[in-house]
Amino acid sequence: MKDARAAFGMALAALMAVPAGNALASRQFTPEAPLAVASSADILVARGGGGGRASGGGRASGGRAAAGGNPGGGRQAGNRSGSRANNGFGNAGAGLNRGSTRPSGGWSNQVRPGASTDPSLDRANRPNRDAIGSGSFDRNRDLNGNRDVNRNRDVNRNVNRNVNRDVNRNWNRQVNINNVVVRPGWARPGWGVARPWNYGWYGVSTTPAWGWWGARAALWGVGTLATAAIINNAVDDAISDNYTTIVVPNSDYSLYYGSIQPSGQSVVSFVVKADGNDYQLSADCNAGTINGEEPKTAAQAELLNAACQVAFGST
Amino acid sequence: MTSVSIPTCRPGLLALLAASLLGAPLVAKSEVLYKLNTQCSLGAGNPQPCQVEAINEKGATLYRQTIGSTTETIRITDQPVRMERWDGQTKGWQSLTSAAARFSRNTVCFNGRDLCVVNPNYLNSVVQDRPEAMAGRDLVQVFFGKDGRINLSCYDDGCNTVAP
Numbered sequence: 001m002k003d004a005r006a007a008f009g010m011a012l013a014a015l016m017a018v019p020a021g022n023a024l025a026s027r028q029f030t031p032e033a034p035l036a037v038a039s040s041a042d043i044l045v046a047r048g049g050g051g052g053r054a055s056g057g058g059r060a061s062g063g064r065a066a067a068g069g070n071p072g073g074g075r076q077a078g079n080r081s082g083s084r085a086n087n088g089f090g091n092a093g094a095g096l097n098r099g100s101t102r103p104s105g106g107w108s109n110q111v112r113p114g115a116s117t118d119p120s121l122d123r124a125n126r127p128n129r130d131a132i133g134s135g136s137f138d139r140n141r142d143l144n145g146n147r148d149v150n151r152n153r154d155v156n157r158n159v160n161r162n163v164n165r166d167v168n169r170n171w172n173r174q175v176n177i178n179n180v181v182v183r184p185g186w187a188r189p190g191w192g193v194a195r196p197w198n199y200g201w202y203g204v205s206t207t208p209a210w211g212w213w214g215a216r217a218a219l220w221g222v223g224t225l226a227t228a229a230i231i232n233n234a235v236d237d238a239i240s241d242n243y244t245t246i247v248v249p250n251s252d253y254s255l256y257y258g259s260i261q262p263s264g265q266s267v268v269s270f271v272v273k274a275d276g277n278d279y280q281l282s283a284d285c286n287a288g289t290i291n292g293e294e295p296k297t298a299a300q301a302e303l304l305n306a307a308c309q310v311a312f313g314s315t
Numbered sequence: 316m317t318s319v320s321i322p323t324c325r326p327g328l329l330a331l332l333a334a335s336l337l338g339a340p341l342v343a344k345s346e347v348l349y350k351l352n353t354q355c356s357l358g359a360g361n362p363q364p365c366q367v368e369a370i371n372e373k374g375a376t377l378y379r380q381t382i383g384s385t386t387e388t389i390r391i392t393d394q395p396v397r398m399e400r401w402d403g404q405t406k407g408w409q410s411l412t413s414a415a416a417r418f419s420r421n422t423v424c425f426n427g428r429d430l431c432v433v434n435p436n437y438l439n440s441v442v443q444d445r446p447e448a449m450a451g452r453d454l455v456q457v458f459f460g461k462d463g464r465i466n467l468s469c470y471d472d473g474c475n476t477v478a479p
Binding site: 094095096097098099100101102103104105107108109110111113116117118119120121122123124183184185186188189190193194196239240241242 | 348349350351352353354355356362364369371375376391392393395396398414415416417418419420421422423424428431432433434435436437438439440441442443444445446448449450451452453454455456457465468469470
C-alpha cells in the first residue's frame, strides 16, 4: 500500500513538473532582445469550418427591416465542444486571451481615423432606431406589416410547388451552411471598424452608380434601394440578438452577413438563403452584378446592395 | 590518388563559429503577425496616432505600441492567461492589474486606462476563438492577482458589480 502511494505521489509530481517547465520556456523574450522573424502571418491558419444552422429566413418582425434568422444558430469551428463534457463552466474562461489566432478575413493593417475610432471603453452610441430612415421611401415599404405576412405565405407556397422564383439560373452553387464561417471575428459590436479590409467607399452616392440602374429602376418602379442606415441597423440588431442572418429589405432573401468575404477591391462573396436553400454568390459592387449578371429583379438589386453595404459601406 | 586538403581554421575563428552556433537557439524565434496603424491613448489622455506591432513567439504574444517617442510593450501568455507590461526602468516584466475590451469601440485598455489601443485585430481574434462565450458581449474585463493570474472576469453590466 505504501508502495502504491509512493508511486502515485511520484506520478503526480511528474505531472506537475510539466507545466512548470513550459512556463519557464515561455519567458525568454525581452523587448531589447533581437528578434528572429520566422515568416509572415500566414503561418497561423485561420479557424475554418463550422458555422451556422439554417435560419428559416427571418423572424416575424412586424415589418421591421431588421435581422432575421435563428438565435443561437451558426456555431462554428467544427463543434469544438463536441468531445468535452458539459460541466457548466465551458464558457467561464479567461475572457481575454493572446489574440494571436488569425481570424477569418485576416489581419487589418490600418484603422481609418474617424469619429468612432478614438480609444474608449464607453459603449458606442447607436443611432436612434426610430430615427433611421424616417421619411424614406424604403423604410415605409419595410414597415408594411401586411406585406411581410404575405411574403411568408409566398415562401411556403414556393416550397410546396418546388418553384425557385427567387433564384437565378446561374445561382448554381448551393452550400452546406455548416461548412461556412458565419461568425467571423469582425461580425460583432463595432463591426464597421473591425472589418479587416478596405471599406467606406460604397454607397457614398444616394443612387447606385451602376450603369444599368436607371432603366431597371424605372422598370421596377423603384426609386431607391435600402439606405446604409437601415442595413447597418439590421446587422447591429442581428449581432445584438445573436442571429446569423439579416432579412434583405424588400425581398425574400436572408443574407448571412458573417459569410461576407471580399476577394478584391470591389468583389465580395457571400451566402444567401433563398427559397429554403443556401447559395454561395459573388457580387461586384462596382459593376453591380451578381455572379457576373445584372440583377433581374428589384429584390436581387436589394440583395446586391445589402451585401455591398455590409462589405464596403460606411457605418 | 588525389590528395584532399582539409581547410584549416584559426582557433579564434572556430571559437566564433561555435559561439554563434551555440548562441542561435538563445534568440527567440518570433513571427510578426501584423503591424497596425491605429489610435492609442496614454493615461486616459487624448487619442494619438500609433502603430501596433503584434509579434508571436513560443508561448507568448507581444504587442508593441509605438506612440510618438514612447513605446509600450504588453506581453500576453496563455494557459494560464497572463498579461505583463515591460518596465523600461527595471528592465523587467510587470504584471498588469487589469485589462478591458470594449468591442463596439474596438478598444482594449491595460491597467485601467493607462494604455488604450484601438486594435480590431486583437478583438477579432478573441471573438473568433470563443464565439459562444463572446456572442452578444460588448465589454469584457479581467483582473489579475498578485501572482499574475486572472482572479476575476466580468462581462457587460456584470462589471458594474465588480468594479473596484
